[in-house]
Amino acid sequence: xxxxxxxxxxxxxxxxxxxxxxxxxxxxxxxxxxxxxxxxxxxxxxxxxxxxxxxxxxxxxxxxxxxxxxxxxxxxxxxxxxxxxxxxxxxxxxxxxxxxxxxxxxxxxxxxxxxxxxxxx
Amino acid sequence: xxxxxxxxxxxxxxxxxxxxxxxxxxxxxxxxxxxxxxxxxxxxxxxxxxxxxxxxxxxxxxxxxxxxxxxxxxxxxxxxxxxxxxxxxxxxxxxxxxxxxxxxxxxxxxxxxxxxxxxxxxxxxxxxxxxxxxxxxxxxxxxxxxxxxxxxxxxxxxxxxxxxxxxxxxxxxxxxxxxxxxxxxxxxxxxxxxxxxxxxxxxxxxxxxxxxxxxxxxxxxxxxxxxxxxxxxxxxxxxxxxxxxxxxxxxxxxxxxxxxxxxxxxxxxxxxxxx
Numbered sequence: 001x002x003x004x005x006x007x008x009x010x011x012x013x014x015x016x017x018x019x020x021x022x023x024x025x026x027x028x029x030x031x032x033x034x035x036x037x038x039x040x041x042x043x044x045x046x047x048x049x050x051x052x053x054x055x056x057x058x059x060x061x062x063x064x065x066x067x068x069x070x071x072x073x074x075x076x077x078x079x080x081x082x083x084x085x086x087x088x089x090x091x092x093x094x095x096x097x098x099x100x101x102x103x104x105x106x107x108x109x110x111x112x113x114x115x116x117x118x119x120x121x
Numbered sequence: 122x123x124x125x126x127x128x129x130x131x132x133x134x135x136x137x138x139x140x141x142x143x144x145x146x147x148x149x150x151x152x153x154x155x156x157x158x159x160x161x162x163x164x165x166x167x168x169x170x171x172x173x174x175x176x177x178x179x180x181x182x183x184x185x186x187x188x189x190x191x192x193x194x195x196x197x198x199x200x201x202x203x204x205x206x207x208x209x210x211x212x213x214x215x216x217x218x219x220x221x222x223x224x225x226x227x228x229x230x231x232x233x234x235x236x237x238x239x240x241x242x243x244x245x246x247x248x249x250x251x252x253x254x255x256x257x258x259x260x261x262x263x264x265x266x267x268x269x270x271x272x273x274x275x276x277x278x279x280x281x282x283x284x285x286x287x288x289x290x291x292x293x294x295x296x297x298x299x300x301x302x303x304x305x306x307x308x309x310x311x312x313x314x315x316x317x318x319x320x321x322x323x324x325x326x327x328x329x330x331x332x333x334x335x336x337x338x339x340x341x342x343x344x345x346x347x348x349x350x351x352x353x354x355x356x357x358x359x360x361x362x363x364x365x366x367x368x369x370x371x372x373x374x375x376x377x378x379x380x381x382x383x384x385x386x387x388x389x390x391x392x393x394x395x396x
Contacts, residue, residue, distance in 0.1 A: 085277060087295050094287065101286040103277055110281045116200070117285050 002120070003044070005029045007037040007060065008052040008081070013104075017050055017081070020108045024121045034058025038066055045072045048120055050111075053082035053093075061096060068097045077118050081106060122147050126170045130154070130189065133173075133182055138262055139318040139343030140190045153188045160184070187263035192334055194231040196284035197238045202333070202362050202384055207242045210360050210385075214328050215250045217358060222254035224325070228317055228332040228351070230259035233270030233310075234279070235331055237302055240309045241292050258327070260315035267312050273302035318343050321350040328356050333384075334364040336372075345373040352376060352388055361386040 004026040006017045011032075018028045029046060031037035033055045040046070049067070053060040060080060067073040080093050081102040090101055100114045115121040127144040134140040142150065151166055158169040161181060173181050197203050214223045227236035236259035243255050261267050280289055280300045293300045315324060317335060330351055336344055351361055352375035361376060363369065363384050369376040376386040 085295075087290055087293075090286065091290050094290065103281065106281070110278075113283055114281070114286075 001025065001027045002048065003027045003029055003046040004048040004050060005031060005037060005040055005046040005076075006050045007031045007034070007055070007063065008050075009033060009055040010052075013052070013081075017111070020111050021050070021115075023108075024112055024115065034060065034063030034066070037063050038070075041067055041070060041073065041076070045070075046076055048115070049076050049078045050081050051078055051098075053080060053084045053089075061093060064093070064096050064098060077120055079114055079118065081111075122151055122166065126167070129170060129174065130185060134186050134189045135340045135343075137182065137186045138190055138316055139339045139347065140186060141338060141340045142189050150189070153191065154185060157184045157188050187265065190262050190338070191266070192229075192231060192338060194234045195282040196234045196280070196288075198235065198283055198333065199365050200283070202331075203238055203242055205382060205385060206239065206329070206362070207246060209382075210329060211243070211246060211253075212250060214358075214360075215253050218254075218328070220252065220254065222256045223329070224256045224258070224327045224356075225329040226258045226260065226325075226327040226331070226354070228260055228315070228330055229335045230261050230270055231263075231266050232275075232279075233259060233273065234275075234283070235259075235333070236270070236310050237273070237306060238283075239331065240306045241288055243309070244292070244306060245288075255309070257310045258313065258325075259310050260313045260317075260324075262314065262316055264314055267314060271307075271312055273307045274299045275302070276300075317350060318346055321354050324354045326356050327354055328359045329362070330355055330359070331362045333362060334367065336363055336367045336369075348372055348375045352392055355388055357388055357390070359388060361388075 004021050006014050006028055008014050009032050014030050021028055029040055031040050035058045051060045064078055077099045079100040080098050083104045085103040093101060099118045102110055102114055112121055127150055130150055131142040131144050134142045154166045158166045163169040225239060230236045240257055247253060259270055292303050292306050294303060332351055336347060339347060348369055355361060365384060369386050374389050375392045377389045379385040379387050
């Protein structure tokens, strides 16, 4: 079973995302900020990461930059899922190694089609 | 809503545009006609239909048909047809046409997502197909849908329905709360209101027709008519794309499926276009 690490400081969002992603066959791991997420990845690199941008301690973009420098950190497919919808910031996220990008608010359909877009569903 | 009223709506839609309306679906009919009634200044859907019975005003009748014909749409809907278009159909036709433009028609383009998806594919393929010339057309039954399509403005929700993020940042600009397709893409498309089951002899000749999820929305007698109409508008070497679960098999002999390519059809060489 593929694992998706859901990184978001909102417990509610993590719960919603978990339900949607479990339905399409993912095992879910959760983290509430970038540092915690990085610890997860060092222990067990997931196949996918659903990543919030604005979080305390370490934000999503910083996490992504760090992740891509880790051994095996180029492997996970990273999908941002954030209220950040400024086109320049989206470009920045893509340049830093994000594979897809979801702007909140989202629904199950958007997550599923975006995951399909990057070959995950 | 009385059954006679629902039947009136169904008859109107079938007669004018071949559109099938299930008279059992009261809620659907009411929710589609509510906005029409409000827009036309009626207190309720009942008042709208009473007036329609009294005088068959064209504008009211078409307002109802267009609202009922409205279907869902998304960028790159079902994905595979657009990959097939990019990888096989477009390069083949580009070669075949030489310097002449490849003419592509999105029939029933609704709010434009399909035809703009094709325009983005073409734009992204230009480097690989030097000298490619394309004429792109979008048509719909509904003027209101065409207006929205021409504006090229989409909500954040709409641009996340099927549109890969790299295509969003490449081909769209932010416009307050909305996303605007770039003028370069928008200007590739010409628009026209077309009723696909009416006389299409003036519609023109095309190399590719996307007519997805129309066939399945029609009443039985109009299905063959639609396909014959499309066959007349399609060049002999042209291709027709239907929706995922739609088939031309058993509906006249205008088209034959392209083997191994789901939803893709070619003109049947034996089909003679009536003068």
